Amino acid sequence: MSATHAETVDGKLPHEPEKATLEGRNKVLSFWLFLGGEAVLFGTLFATFLALRNQTNEGPTANELFHFSTTAYATLILLVSSLTSVFAVQAMHRHKVTALRVWLMITVLLGLGFLGLEIYEFTDYVTAEKFGMTTSAFSSAFYTLVGFHGAHVAFGVLWISILIGQLFKKGLTVVTAPKVYVSAMYWHFIDVVWVFIFTVVYLLGKVG
Amino acid sequence: MTSADHQATHDVVKHSERHEGPQKHIIVFVLSIVLTAIAFAAVAAGGVNAAFTVLLLLVMAVIQVLVQMGYWMHLKDRGHMMPIIFMLGGFFVAGTAIVTALYWVWW
Missing domain, CATH: 1.20.5 (Single alpha-helices involved in coiled-coils or other helix-helix interfaces)
Known part of the structure; x- marks a missing residue:
């Protein structure tokens, strides 16, 4: 392993390898700037949805459409996956590469589970409920907001999967560690956006 | 206590300081579940004043987001x-x- 840690002065991987190099620290800081931009992006989609959520054009309303159980399962899956990516970063800080890879794999699997549930949900809306992208302003705003979040989950699944491959190939180094840390930040942010989605889209839709 | 022992104890203390345990993250997880459950239950129960329910939902969401960003995304760290x-x-x-x-x- 020591050969892969050659970047540090004493040849040992530091406690927080993601912050060991200036490049790593810059990566983490600039990723926060990116997440600030993501907050704006999702904010505008939430704004559109909130403005149009009652314009149902005689199509299905939120109250008719949504089921508590699907939303609850999706919420639970994503929340657990956020916790497993915390454990991944903790394993990284202890330099346990195998545990790190396993936690990342569990995170990816839970992400895939969330995506499967969302695909099932959207398919049900389109086929059984006749709730398509062009049904109403509400349906367009709904699919754009929730679909955009789903696309973020899909991208995260792809990203973390590639990172797992890189961890197999290159091990944990001061180069790979910032990538893991930043991907965990991204995954937490996706979970944070989902908290607002299940609150504003699904639960608020049930209240009326 | 020999010098080596002292060094060992010192290392153990340093070690535990450096590696935070999973406890507080599990507390954040349980808190998130509870806040989510309160939000779902408030809507499922119905009957309550709609304006109050909306306010309750938003407060639960904001608390959950702040706690997760503070602890899981380390925003509360220096x-x-x-x-x-x-x-x-x-x-x-x-x-x-x-x-x-x-x-x-x-x-």
Whole structure:
């Protein structure tokens, strides 16, 4: 392993390898700037949805459409996956590469589970409920907001999967560690956006 | 106590300081579950004043987001002033967009 840690002065991987190099620290800081931009992006989609959520054009309303159980399962899956990516970063800080890879794999699997549930949900809306992208302003705003979040989950699944491959190939180094840390930040942010989605889209839709 | 022992104890103390355990993250997880359950239960129960339910939902969501960003994304750790400014900037613009859409479009 020591050969892969050659970047540090004493040849040992530091406690927080993601912050060991200036490049790593810059990566983490600039990723926060990116997440600030993501907050704006999702904010505008939430704004559109909130403005149009009652314009149902005689199509299905939120109250008719949504089921508590699907939303609850999706919420639970994503929340657990956020916790497993915390454990991944903790394993990284202890330099346990195998545990790190396993936690990342569990995170990816839970992400895939969330995506499967969302695909099932959207398919049900389109086929059984006749709730398509062009049904109403509400349906367009709904699919754009929730679909955009789903696309973020899909991208995260792809990203973390590639990172797992890189961890197999290159091990944990001061180069790979910032990538893991930043991907965990991204995954937490996706979970944070989902908290607002299940609150504003699904639960608020049930209240009326 | 020999010098080596002392060194060992010192290392153990340093070790435990450096590696935070999973406890507080599990507490955040359980808290998130509880906040989510309260939100779902408030809506499922119905009957309650709708305005109160909406307010309750938003408060539960905001608490959950703050706790997760503070502990899971480490925003409460020191050296995170710039990230907090970035996120507050993002949330400010997002909030402006939402308030504009809600109170201007349908005015």
